[in-house]
Amino acid sequence: MEYKELADLIFPNVKDASYYEEKYPERDLKEGAMVTRFAPSPTGFVHMGSLYTSFSAITLARQSGGVVYLRIEDTDQKREVENGVEGIINDFNNLKIYFDEGPTQGGNYGPYIQSERRDIYQSFAKKLLEEGKAYPCFATEEELKNLREMQELNKERIGYYGSWAKYRNLPVEEAINKIKNGEDYIIRLKSPGDFNNKIILDDCIKGKIEMPENDMDIVIIKSDGLPTYHFAHAVDDHLMRTTHVIRGDEWVSSYPIHKQLFEVLGFREPKYAHIAPLTIKEGTTIRKLSKRKDKESAISFYNKIGVPDEVIKLYIATINNSSFEEWYIANPDKTIDDYEFTFDKMPIGGSLFDLDKLMSISKVYFSKLTAQDIYKRTLEYSKEYDQEFYELIKDDSNYLTSLLNIERNIERPRMDIGSYSDVKKEFWYMFDTLFTKVDKPYQDVSYPYDITFIRDYFTKVYNEEDNEEEWFNKVKDFASSVGFAINRKEYKEDPTKFLGNIADFCSIIRVMLTTSNMSPNMYDLLKIYGKDKLLQRLDIFLKDVNN
RNA sequence: GGCCUGUUGGUGAAGCGGUUAACACGUCGCCCUCUCAAGGCGAUAUUCAUGGGUCCAAGUCCCAUACAGGUCACCA
Numbered sequence: 124m125e126y127k128e129l130a131d132l133i134f135p136n137v138k139d140a141s142y143y144e145e146k147y148p149e150r151d152l153k154e155g156a157m158v159t160r161f162a163p164s165p166t167g168f169v170h171m172g173s174l175y176t177s178f179s180a181i182t183l184a185r186q187s188g189g190v191v192y193l194r195i196e197d198t199d200q201k202r203e204v205e206n207g208v209e210g211i212i213n214d215f216n217n218l219k220i221y222f223d224e225g226p227t228q229g230g231n232y233g234p235y236i237q238s239e240r241r242d243i244y245q246s247f248a249k250k251l252l253e254e255g256k257a258y259p260c261f262a263t264e265e266e267l268k269n270l271r272e273m274q275e276l277n278k279e280r281i282g283y284y285g286s287w288a289k290y291r292n293l294p295v296e297e298a299i300n301k302i303k304n305g306e307d308y309i310i311r312l313k314s315p316g317d318f319n320n321k322i323i324l325d326d327c328i329k330g331k332i333e334m335p336e337n338d339m340d341i342v343i344i345k346s347d348g349l350p351t352y353h354f355a356h357a358v359d360d361h362l363m364r365t366t367h368v369i370r371g372d373e374w375v376s377s378y379p380i381h382k383q384l385f386e387v388l389g390f391r392e393p394k395y396a397h398i399a400p401l402t403i404k405e406g407t408t409i410r411k412l413s414k415r416k417d418k419e420s421a422i423s424f425y426n427k428i429g430v431p432d433e434v435i436k437l438y439i440a441t442i443n444n445s446s447f448e449e450w451y452i453a454n455p456d457k458t459i460d461d462y463e464f465t466f467d468k469m470p471i472g473g474s475l476f477d478l479d480k481l482m483s484i485s486k487v488y489f490s491k492l493t494a495q496d497i498y499k500r501t502l503e504y505s506k507e508y509d510q511e512f513y514e515l516i517k518d519d520s521n522y523l524t525s526l527l528n529i530e531r532n533i534e535r536p537r538m539d540i541g542s543y544s545d546v547k548k549e550f551w552y553m554f555d556t557l558f559t560k561v562d563k564p565y566q567d568v569s570y571p572y573d574i575t576f577i578r579d580y581f582t583k584v585y586n587e588e589d590n591e592e593e594w595f596n597k598v599k600d601f602a603s604s605v606g607f608a609i610n611r612k613e614y615k616e617d618p619t620k621f622l623g624n625i626a627d628f629c630s631i632i633r634v635m636l637t638t639s640n641m642s643p644n645m646y647d648l649l650k651i652y653g654k655d656k657l658l659q660r661l662d663i664f665l666k667d668v669n670n
Numbered sequence: 671g672g673c674c675u676g677u678u679g680g681u682g683a684a685g686c687g688g689u690u691a692a693c694a695c696g697u698c699g700c701c702c703u704c705u706c707a708a709g710g711c712g713a714u715a716u717u718c719a720u721g722g723g724u725c726c727a728a729g730u731c732c733c734a735u736a737c738a739g740g741u742c743a744c745c746a
Contacts, residue, residue, distance in 0.1 A: 629704035641706035
């Protein structure tokens with residue numbers, strides 16, 4: 124009776140908890156369907172870590188025929204970021220990642236923003252108060268600090284528990300009086316636990332973990348009337364009928380609190396899957412990938428360098444399930460959606476984030492695209508990030524597309540492009556505007572012999588109409604006539620008999636056009652560039668190199 | 671400090687009591703080739719942090735030690 128009076132005094136105008144139990148009934152889903160969620164705080168943007176965790180929640184729900192929803196955990200008003208919620212939702216939209224329920228699309232289990240659920244938490248807190256399972260605590264910051272110091276001094280476990288919990292057994296009338304006097308307070312759980320008891324977390328990923336039972340009188344409602352993470356977790360995941368709580372493994376150690384909360388509230392406990400964090404090496408130490416320190420943590424980083432979102436997803440799938448990569452190599456025509464992700468293939472410890480690996484996945488990804496596709500996306504990319512290149516390619520899709528087609532429509536396509544920005548790096552020399560901008564394009568080029576014969580090749584031999592075989596035969600004939608070996612073995616036997624090998628001859632042409640001795644197939648490049656322009660570049664080349 | 675977790679090659683990792691210790695990235699050779707990318711072949715862990723133990727048999731189970739990470743708020 125006294126408890127009831129106290130509860131009514133603290134929360135006079137909230138609905139009975141049973142109201143919410145009825146409002147949010149058990150979901151009608153088929154056997155084995157998982158209900159998962161992604162529950163970020165509204166920091167304003169999505170980063171690799173959140174993408175990684177949400178990926179598991181989403182795929183597991185989808186492939187089991189279940190439901191995944193987005194819940195915003197904004198119970199810390201001090202951490203409020205302007206437009207934080209919108210930012211996150213926008214990022215997910217841009218990545219084409221969709222939730223079944225959430226702040227924007229709604230759903231039957233909302234609201235999906237915790238600050239809008241205040242009354243719900245208070246109803247359940249009131250219920251606990253009425254049952255004597257929670258109590259108001261009037262401890263000041265000062266008192267708590269002293270308590271901590273005392274515990275440190277005595278080498279006791281630190282925290283608000285057992286006999287240290289000063290207000291736990293405060294007579295109810297006194298509590299009522301204090302409240303009526305306007306004293307500040309918060310609501311704490313009256314923990315029924317014993318630290319010497321053992322409980323077991325049967326984690327879907329990590330397996331069985333034994334931990335001591337919780338005996339801390341943790342805060343459930345803060346002085347601003349909002350719940351702590353722990354309390355909100357229990358209430359929300361119960362009411363939203365979550366079956367699998369998939370979250371970062373920094374939460375493992377608070378599991379005893381959560382288990383107890385579910386018990387005290389009379390809720391059925393969900394299954395837990397604790398995901399190991401993405402880590403990064405800094406010098407010799409390994410630490411969690413930080414959204415503030417690490418540039419490769421931001422999705423915008425990949426947008427900027429032109430790595431497609433799909434590649435990020437592929438990379439995440441690769442580290443999320445150890446056998447995905449092998450499967451994907453064996454089934455190149457399938458997509459992520461065709462793969463069945465399972466808990467037992469998820470990493471238990473942290474995974475080191477590896478940008479090299481991501482770029483390698485990207486190259487494979489690009490090699491499967493069509494030239495038209497790459498052109499279209501490069502156009503979009505350069506419009507935003509490289510205006511100069513955009514102007515060069517926007518009105519002539521054929522030119523770039525034909526370049527991108529070199530060695531593409533074959534069984535083993537080229538794998539040298541890993542981002543939209545690589546397109547320019549790969550073909551810049553094919554655009555005169557870019558080429559003439561370079562100060563001395565051939566400054567590092569020199570030959571131990573006179574190369575003016577190359578003019579003869581272009582004026583007398585080179586014919587744009589030739590097919591590749593004819594072209595190469597003529598190259599060989601000409602090279603041979605000016606003193607190059609056209610047979611590798613012959614050249615190896617006695618190099619002094621020749622000016623160089625056929626490869627060296629080809630390299631002169633290649634360097635002339637590209638300034639580099641690495642390039643895609645030369646026959647195609649020459650043909651696409653065109654003979655008239657080749658002669659112009661030849662002039663520049665001979666002038667510069669002879670200097 | 672308490673509690674929890676992890677430690678397999680240059681890197682990410684597979685492995686669940688008996689395998690030549692997968693696979694991928696990287697690196698290095700050779701082959702192919704007009705170059706590069708790709709591709710083919712091969713080399714990169716006599717050994718799974720260290721020390722004990724259990725067992726006919728241990729990377730795999732147990733115990734210690736070391737190192738690394740997480741967590742111990744009116745933050746999530």
